[in-house]
Amino acid sequence: KQEVTQIPAALSVPEGENLVLNCSFTDSAIYNLQWFRQDPGKGLTSLLLIQSSQREQTSGRLNASLDKSSGRSTLYIAASQPGDSATYLCAVLTGSARQLTFGSGTQLTVLP
Amino acid sequence: EAGVTQSPTHLIKTRGQQATLRCSPISGHTSVYWYQQALGLGLQFLLWYDEGEERNRGNFPPRFSGRQFPNYSSELNVNALELEDSALYLCASSLGQGNTEAFFGQGTRLTVV
Numbered sequence: 001k002q003e004v005t006q007i008p009a010a011l012s013v014p015e016g017e018n019l020v021l022n023c024s025f026t027d028s029a030i031y032n033l034q035w036f037r038q039d040p041g042k043g044l045t046s047l048l049l050i051q052s053s054q055r056e057q058t059s060g061r062l063n064a065s066l067d068k069s070s071g072r073s074t075l076y077i078a079a080s081q082p083g084d085s086a087t088y089l090c091a092v093l094t095g096s097a098r099q100l101t102f103g104s105g106t107q108l109t110v111l112p
Numbered sequence: 113e114a115g116v117t118q119s120p121t122h123l124i125k126t127r128g129q130q131a132t133l134r135c136s137p138i139s140g141h142t143s144v145y146w147y148q149q150a151l152g153l154g155l156q157f158l159l160w161y162d163e164g165e166e167r168n169r170g171n172f173p174p175r176f177s178g179r180q181f182p183n184y185s186s187e188l189n190v191n192a193l194e195l196e197d198s199a200l201y202l203c204a205s206s207l208g209q210g211n212t213e214a215f216f217g218q219g220t221r222l223t224v225v
Contacts, residue, residue: 034214043118043202044216089155091214097168100145100204100214102155 006103023090116217137205144186150199
């Protein structure tokens with residue numbers, strides 16, 4: 001059974017810092033990995049999708065890497081802003097049932 | 113292009129009643145997924161529909177059911193509501209059974225009193 005872990009559970013940083021969020025998964029037989037952002041009480045916004053054959057993806061100030069063999073992904077946020085404050089979730093797509101398994105998220109607070 | 117839309121935004125029901133939640137996928141998407149996000153429990157997979165068929169269901173009792181219509185929209189039905197069913201219910205859609213990106217709606221907040 002696939003399990004996804006995110007560390008740290010919460011992170012508070014001053015504005016302008018670069019930061020790294022971590023995601024690990026137990027079954028390396030994944031199809032893809034997605035990073036999402038969730039604001040309180042809202043739905044999920046897709047940030048980046050990395051296919052299993054890819055090593056990284058970039059979008060603006062965000063860069064996500066994938067090391068499938070070690071079961072790890074990182075989300076790098078450059079020059080953080082207060083508007084980046086949210087919960088960040090990673091999810092992996094595995095199995096013939098194409099089920100997304102989510103981590104429990106990292107709650108990020110960027111202080112002005 | 114419209115994203116995934118869910119209705120209603122909020123729903124309040126009494127224990128024992130039935131709730132119906134609706135989801136319209138992004139145009140062209142044939143797969144619809146339902147997830148439950150209860151407080152402190154994270155996102156739990158409920159159901160996956162593709163091309164009108166139920167393809168997979170998570171570890172939830174049979175009182176959680178749904179269907180997908182010919183236009184690929186979907187509804188989730190929860191019968192005999194229990195207090196523990198109170199949660200944010202999220203719908204997602206994707207292009208199909210391939211390794212494609214999932215897009216989520218804003219959710220329906222179900223409160224059972």
